[in-house]
Amino acid sequence: MPDQIRLKAFGMLAEKIGTDSLEIENPGSSEALRRQLLQQFPSLQTLTFRMAVDRKIIQAETDISAGQEIALLPPFSGG
Amino acid sequence: MDRFERQVILPGFGPEGQAKLKQASVLVIGAGGLGCPVLLYLAAAGVGRISVVDGDVVSQSNLNRQILYGEKDLGKNKADTAVRYFQEKYSDIHWTAIPEFITVDNAQAFIFHYDLVIDGSDNFPTRYLVNDACVLLKKPLVYGSIYQHEGQVSVFNVGTQPCNYRDVFPNPPAPQEIPSCAETGVLGVLPGIIGNLMALEAIKVLSGLGKPLSNKLLLFNSLNSQFQELEIHPNPASQSAIPTSWNEFHQRDYALACEGxxxxxxxxxxxxxxxxxxxxxxxxxxxxxxxxxxxxxxxxxxxxxxxxxxxxxxxxxxxxxxxxxxxxxxxxxxxxxxxxxxxxxxxxxxxxxxx
Incomplete structure (x- = not known):
């Protein structure tokens, strides 16, 4: 597995993706990953979510390197 | 010997920590699934002044998680009912019930007088409204929210590089994008756990004990009992989304922005x-x-x-x-x-x- 990354999905994103954790080939950047996810899981297109790369919530397009863990984080409102 | 003996003997907390809690004032917004455990532990710990804001009434479907209430409370206002319950238990705490929903018109006046705010609300308009008001007032805000089997906790507006909810999510999701507890269901223990974490963070901020979750978002999944911590950094997009003045705040329609x-x-x-x-x-x-x-x-x-x-x-x-x-x-x-x-x-x- 030369260039794999691990995705961790939370909340409704895990439901839409069908799992809360999966390994995929590294698309290279956060934007490329977002595009790939929206294509692979069209139901994500209407969802708001942020990404964290190696447990840091990112603000802008960020390079992703092999072995990194990407969290996909939707907002929760329940109380 | 007093009711706080067991925490006063804790190294790092001591009589000083207790005195800080006694002098502190906390505004708890929402006395629901999160607010109930928050209130129980802040009261037991001896926070000196606690006010509860909630315009909602107790309904039967609340009772699996809103553990301050019972069958005889159905139809009664939550803030009033919670405060009455605590007044009988702890006479050393100054209690106030505010049986109203927080709005752009009352938020500044409600929040201004307190040292710390707890967001135990259950909807995006209130969460963004409370966040923005606390940013404008530079008030420490303990945030917690849940979705089905997961929860999020953080502490906003604390520290040298303070962050707030909009640094995580600059703008609300689209209307009806995220279903509520009423639609997805919730096991009562989950808000119990998240509410306890929120009470803990409040006590840490107020007493100076330990390290609060400022600039961190703690995630909990109750199905696999896993915690994860993510770092939050100030986000330029969040600054532009927050009203720059009270005048601008008063003009905002949070319900419209969040719910369409x-x-x-x-x-x-x-x-x-x-x-x-x-x-x-x-x-x-x-x-x-x-x-x-x-x-x-x-x-x-x-x-x-x-x-x-x-x-x-x-x-x-x-x-x-x-x-x-x-x-x-x-x-x-x-x-x-x-x-x-x-x-x-x-x-x-x-x-x-x-x-």
Whole structure:
């Protein structure tokens, strides 16, 4: 597995993706990953979510390197 | 020997920590699934002044997680009921019940007087409103929220590079994007755990014990019992999303931004009633109690999209349902059809009228 990354999905994103954790080939950047996810899981297109790369919530397009863990984080409102 | 002996002997907490809690004041927004455990532990720990804001009433479906209430409290206001419960238990705490919902008009006055705010609300408009008010006032805000089997906790506006909710999510999700507990279900223990974490963070911020979760978002999954911590950094996009003044804050319509429908209370709605105003019940036939009055139009939500032309004549449309959820969707649908009409959803629906 030369260039794999691990995705961790939370909340409704895990439901839409069908799992809360999966390994995929590294698309290279956060934007490329977002595009790939929206294509692979069209139901994500209407969802708001942020990404964290190696447990840091990112603000802008960020390079992703092999072995990194990407969290996909939707907002929760329940109380 | 007093009721705080066991925490006062803790190294790093001590009489100093206790004195800080005693002098502290906390505003708890929402006395629901999160607010109940928060209140229980802040009170037991001896926070000196605690105020509870909640305009909602206790309903049967709350009882699996809102552990301050029982069968005899059904229909009673949550803030009043919670405060009455605690006044009997702890006479050394100064309690205030504020049986209202927090709004752009009262937020500044409510929050201003407190050292720390707890967001135990259950909807995005309130969460963004409370966040923005706390940023404007530079108030420490303990945030917690849940979705089905997961929870998030953080501490905002604390530290040298303070972050807030908009640094994580600059703008609210689209209307109805994220279902509520009422729609997805929730096991009562989850808000219990998240609420306890929130109480812990509040005690840490107020007493100086340990390291609060500032600039960190803690995630918990109750199905696999896993915690994760993510770092939050100040986000330029968040700054531009927050009102820069109270004047701007007062003009914001948080419900509209989050839910896509303008909302009114029953009192505000009553003042609008008149000739050119359509007053619409979108509940399905058989929902109790039925409402009968002159000028009331009954169009069940399930058939609304086929009957939109019934509202051509109305200048303004007021929509209500049982709880205020379907009426928001109905108001959005009507607004798409009639972009020039003033259309409002009545907050809390018939349930709010009953109280």
């Amino acid at each position: 429908a303008q909302q009114l209370t029953w009192n505000e709605a009553m003042k609008l009633m008149g000739q050119e105003v359509a007053f619409v019940d979108v509940r399905e036939p058989g929902e109790e109690p039925p409402l009968e009055c002159t000028g009331l139009v009954k169009v069940p939500f399930s058939t609304l999209s086929d009957e939109l032309d019934r509202f051509e004549e109305a200048e303004e449309i007021l929509v209500f349902c049982q709880s205020g959820a379907r009426s928001q969707k109905a108001a959005q649908l009507l607004q798409q059809t009639y972009p020039d009409k003033k259309i409002f959803s009545i907050r809390g629906g018939i349930n709010a009228l009953k109280s």
